[in-house]
Amino acid sequence: MYTIPPQLKQEINEYKRLIDDYRSGRVEPVKFKSIRVPMGIYEQRENDTYMVRIRCTGGFITPFQLRQTARIAREHNAGYIHITTRQELQLQDVALENTGKILEQLHENGLSSRGGGGNTVRNIMASVDSGISADEPFDVLPYAVALTDKLTAEPDSWLLPRKFKISFSSSDRDNAYAAFNDLGFIAKIKDGERGFKVYLGGSLGVKPMTGHVLFEFLPAYYLFYVAEAAKKLFSRYGNRRNRHRARLRFVFYKYGKEKVIEYFHAIYSQVKTASGQDLLLRDPVPGPAPAKPVPVLGEGPDYELWKTRYVKQQRDPALYSILIPVSKGNLDADRCEALAMLLENFGEDTIRFTMRQNIRLRNIPAPYLGNIHMFLKETGFATQKANILNSMVACNGADTCRLGICQSKSAMEKILAGLENSGLDLDGLKDLNINISGCPNSCGQQSAADLGFYGKVGRTDRIYPAYAIVAGARSGDGISRLARHVDEISARDLPRFLKEFLEIYLSRKSKYDTFSGYIDSEGENDIRRICDKFRDIPGFDEDKNYYYDWGADNIFSLSGRGDGQCSAGLFDMIDFDLQNIKRYIDEFNTIDHSLPAGKAREEINVANSYAGSGFAFYGRKFFQNAGSVNPMQANGDIGRWSNNDHTSGKNRDSGESESNDNLNSPEGSHDRSLANENGKNGYRQKELPGSRENELLYQIIFSASRMLLITRGFEPKATREVFDGFSDKFIGAGLADEKFRRVVTMARDDKAADFTKFRDSIFELAGVVIQLYENMDDSLQFNIPEKENNENSHSRPAMKKDYRSVACPMNFVKTKIDLAAMKKGELLEILIDDGEPVENVPGSVRSEGHRIISQTKTDNYWSVLIEKG
Amino acid sequence: MNFTENQIERYSRHIILQEVGPEGQKKINNAKVLVAGVGGLGSPVALYLAAAGVGTIGLADNDVVDMTNLQRQVIHFTSDLDKHKVESAADKISALNPDVEIRMHKGFLNPENIAGIISGYDFIIDGTDNFPSKFLINDACVLNGKAFSHGGILRFEGQTMTYTPGNTCYRCVFGYAPPKNAVPSCSQAGVLGSIAGMLGTIQATEAIKYIIGKGRLLTNRMLTFNAFNMNFGEVNLSANSDCPVCGSNPVITKLEMDEQPVCDLKQ
Known part of the structure; x- marks a missing residue:
């Protein structure tokens, strides 16, 4: 789909050499890491196991590529093929020695991991329903792909102060979180022209921010220039010395919105005058129409329930889009391969990875819904569960992540197990987005969720695993807002809390259009009230369970987390x-x-x-x-x-x-x-x-x-x-x-x-x-701001203009401009010189249909009173 | 009306014209015109539109400047040889009028990209040198409701017409592209350089009239001239209900390139 930059082959070779040098001690670990991470290869929490992150622009991959990825995963004993919340794939638990070979094999299949991690342009996201939804101005995926092609070919995309995230939403629903990315685009059409509303500086993470509107409407032609300028802006002004304050939003915090926008435009106008950079748009390759399998008739209550829960008709009513729930975003190689082979029957454009770590199929003709259902059932996808049991998102958390505080994945499992047997009307919670992160970072995107949790350290006489509760995020053009912090709960009580809360929410739901509306009105108090019940944490001697995280064998501790800065x-x-x-x-x-x-x-x-x-x-x-x-x-x-x-x-x-x-x-x-x-x-x-x-x-x-x-x-x-x-x-x-x-x-x-x-x-x-x-700058110096004087005395423009010493015909030109701005019947007084001006201007004004009311001479000039005609 | 002092001076001769005036000049300053093909016709068009202050000028071409171009493509200079035509033209336009925003489309217009490109413009100038492109521009404009100016020159002769939605289109008149080499091209038959200027300036004038919404456009008529005898003529046209693209039962509903080779200039 995207174009692999020509230099990647060589970079992979260098990387492979570097693995050897690192193993033999010729290269220092820190140096090796600085090359490895921007290649999209992370070390996992268990020492010396690695994961490879594969770019999938807008979550797109062809079935053939997916099949190849599954084979690569199997060959190298990857534990899982994992779907990330940025719509990418990750091959997990692989040995460092194999990563070079994996990159080569991915490369052969048109896939790249470059920029999967580190201070780089990360995977570009796009609305998962772009191209098939009824309410979008146009499909944004070709733009996301074209931008990927351009940016991944530029070496400076890998040398930024911090990561740089870009996203495209195909409609005002902003379901790709344009307002929460460093650079976000929402598709718009103005006077028939394609373009985007552009947001800059948004981010989830520890100090989250909703992006600032950079352009209300940017013609699509300028897309690349804006992305390039934003990247350069970030590169120039981003804080390279403190990675904790490096993301683009900190540039906004530091300089203020107006200054940053001003800096942006200065760079933008330079970038624009550089040579032409048209984005070459390519539609997802339709390819030859594949031979379809024999249709399987879907029937029975299972099938019908599945259809209501997971199947959606597309804009083209003959085609369907199907959500495949992927538990925790983890697929094993065999199922992945089998799914890919089934999908090859339906063409190249059938797969998108969702931001909720599932797979959304598209372009499945109606007669084959039965085939898909049968396949999913036989291969053990959770097609019989309510959506909420499949849509919850958790980052990897402390299970595998070296930064995690709490084991968010295990907490989610515990929650889901509890909900499944709770007797609650789970289908009533169909559209509720619940996200859990193991730490205050945004990998679990909790700040964009209806209801979110992030891991933190609680304390009595000793530390225990706990979660902060955030709620009420909204996305949509102009209404985007982050979830706000409401309260906190111990990890131990989290499942109980959530069950009680959802029960109350279900009882109140009918009163509200949206979950965020409920939070604003009653929800926040409901959360606090339930939290009050769980506020007393038993001491270690009373109940040790509180001091063990879900899924953990040892007492909760933070030793061995992360590196110092x-x-x-x-x-x-x-x-x-x-x-x-x-x-x-x-x-x-x-x-x-x-x-x-x-x-x-x-x-x-x-x-x-x-x-x-x-x-x-x-x-x-x-x-x-x-x-x-x-x-x-x-x-x-x-x-x-x-x-x-x-x-x-x-x-x-x-x-x-x-x-x-x-x-x-x-x-x-x-x-x-x-x-x-x-x-x-x-x-x-x-x-x-x-x-x-x-x-x-x-x-x-x-x-x-x-x-x-x-x-x-x-x-x-x-x-x-x-x-x-x-x-x-x-x-x-x-x-x-x-x-x-x-x-x-x-x-x-x-x-x-x-x-x-x-x-x-x-x-x-x-x-x-x-x-x-x-006002402290990065070198810890204090810039004491001068008092600003904002007293602009805007005098209202008077309808009286002095055009003395303005020669013909400019005095007439200026008069015409003044008149053009006025309403019919309004009066304009002009002062003009004696001689040629007064001989010409009043006559010319009259010949254009205006009325000269008076013309009086004072000393050596004239005052002419004109009524606009 | 927000004009800078410089703009007031620069555009004063437009503003004085009652038919243009400050309002018309504002429209020009806000207009977006695509010049498809920056060659013999595109050169004068681009220069005059830039001088007039057209706010956004798109330049589409896939060629570099070569020596044979310089006899008529006046936006390119000897020092531009081997330079991309789009860049060469962009340099001249910014030197002439820095107010103009230039969009560079380096590449061929093709059925995949043309709709996306023209969506950004109010008016399109056809300055291409081959029939498949001319029909493609026509079809794309008809299907997307865009106005354009057709122009063609050969030896001492030129022809031009303006299409606006609902009126006679290029296919109404010509149907399909002629078979390969049935028609001589500029290279085979030669062309007097100055007639590119004669025709291009007419196209630029049509664009500006369209933008300000004044005057009588060359719609439903084709202007032809023979510069050798210096005769001008006009042929009245009417929309063809059997037109393959804009007729009552169109057969062209999706953009495709007519099968026809481009000008065999280099052979």
Whole structure:
């Protein structure tokens, strides 16, 4: 389908040589990894087993290619052929020595793994129903393929700051998540012309973002230029030093939307003036019409149920599209081969891999539905189960992934087993998308799901496996939104939680058009209420089960996960204090709620009282975020939250990673011991609001003082050093105002001093520090922004124009332009010079059907009043 | 009306024309025209459309500039020899008018790509040198409801007509491509270079009239001239109900290339 770039053959040969060099110790592991991963070959969690990721643009593969892939998998003892959520295939559990040969064999069959991993242009996705759905403007797959051809032929596509994801949706439903990819396209037709709405910077992952609209309508001709420019933009501005902050969305976070769009257009106009780059569109090869098998008549209740659940009529009513559920996305080679051989009967364009890790067949003529059904049944595909039991997505999780926290696959199995026997109306949950990731990364795409879970570390006196719950994502042109964090649950209670939740949802479902509508209205509360029931985690001695993950033989632990990344650790440390400041400020206001009404109102408006100062802006931002980012606080459940604060705060904000080094030190790390000393004690004590308020203010000074010290290369070893460090490195260096010295010194000298009198100053200090952080560049320098003056005094254009000293005929030309913008009957006054202008212009204006109302001379010029005709 | 000072000056002679005016000039600035074939006809068309400020000009060709082109293809210079015609033309257009957005389509127009390409344009100029392409452009425009200008030149003679949806199309007049070598081509019969300019500028004029929606187009009539005697003539045409593509029972419903060799110029 896509064109294999000519240089790939040579790259595979080099890679094969490199395996030998690596094995014999001539090449360092890190060097080898840097070549191996962009080739689409990952090491699995079990040491020295590997997987090969195969590009399938838009999930397309021909039946013949699928058959060959199955044979390759069998030859090399691949455990599974796995379907990914980016519509690719993965050959799993293969030996490193075999990967070279696998690449060669794939190459012979027109398949490539290049860019399957690493900092590259990843597999380009497309709507799984593109080309067959009734509501699409046009089929986007040829564009996705043509773009793949172009981008995979360019060496710089493999040298990006981080991965770069592109997706095409064929309709406004945006079922390929254009708004959640680095670069996303939604098919549009404008004035008969094909084109795309273009989104830039979207991403799931740890700090997810919905893409910004780059073009409302981009003529299809410019597709390649835009992709090229976006890639170059990313390459130029992406953060190459910290992979946790490297994705394109961080460029937006850093520079702001307007700047990034401006940078984009500068690059885009350069790219456009380069030589012509038409995308050569090729339709999926129809090939010779194959000989069809003898039709098998489908009948019986099994068949009918299967048809209602899994079979859809296409735009062409003679053809059908069939969803084949693939449990956990895993196919064994034999079934895969048999399926491929069956499909060869129906032509080249019959297979798409879905983003939910299933297979969607297409172009199956009606008489052969029976054949497909019989085949699926005989080969053991789960055709008799309700969709929900087959549509749930889980990333590989800690079973095989070195980054995983929880074993998401095993959790899903447990959930599914429970649901199957739950007696719930599972067909009523047909369209519900549930996604589970083993860690905060987005491999399980939980942020785009109706209901999503991601693995995290829970804590009592020791750590236990847990899941954060996110809900309510929507996709669709203009309405796309990410799932929001609602609550969390232990891994142990996850299946029970989900069953209870689905039961409640089913009872309320009829009231809502969409699941996200339900979440917005009642669902979020339902989730929290159920979570409340499971909030108490038994101690290790009471029930050890809570401390074992699903599918795990050993007690939950994070040892041996991922590799360390120093720079990321630095940001994690900063984020830790940032989160603390947010919490303290938030709690400050929570306390105020408990006060008498008048007092409370005054306190809540603290942030607003700084209107005009930098802090007011950030302050408001905090309060807005507080509800969604950290809802437990909104419940006032502070004591518990503080037990979890290290890991949870860090997980949320460590930046996307495929090696979450911060998880190596779940204890919150030794660096943070000061927080324990200063922070937690305060939380544990039930104190009077007044003294709690004072305590919080102290904590704000402490965290604000410490937050950025690390960027100056200063790591305080004692509490006192935090305050002295700040006075020295920030106030002394002019980064913070001299006026803050007073509160900082006060905090240093007496933790119990009365800080309430300096509340304003303390809040301002927090704002200043955060503002410094937001304006910090990659080399850890602070760019202090100048105050922007946005006072544009737009004077409304008057209908009076001065064309004195404008020569003929330009004075007339300009007059015509003015008149063109006016309505009939409106008046325009022009000033023109004496002589030729006044001899010509009024006459010319009149000859075009306008009326000259007056013509008066002042000194050496004329005022002419014109009424538009 | 948002014109920059430069634009006001550049287009002032259009704006002064009552029939064009600021409104018409805006339409020109927003228009998208495809020049299919950047040769004898395409050269003057592209230059005049660029000068007029047509907002987007598409250039489609698959040839490089060779020495025999320079006698009539005035957008290409001696220094452009061996350069892709599309790039050579794009350079001149941007030098002439940087306002113009250029789309380069390097390659042959074929039944697979033509519908996608023309979908992006308001008007198409046929500046091709062979019958299969001319019929393909006609069919694609008829089936996709696009207006185009047909042009042809040979020796001292030229002919041109304009198609807009619902009116006489090229096939209404000519049916199918003539058999191989039944008609002499430019290379066999020769062509006076300047008549490419005469005809191309008429095509450019038709395009601009179509864009501004003013004047009388060469629809349902064909303009012919013999520059040797300098006679101009006009043939009235009417839509043919038996036309294979736009008639009441069309047989052409899907784009295909008429079987006919291109101009045997190089043989």
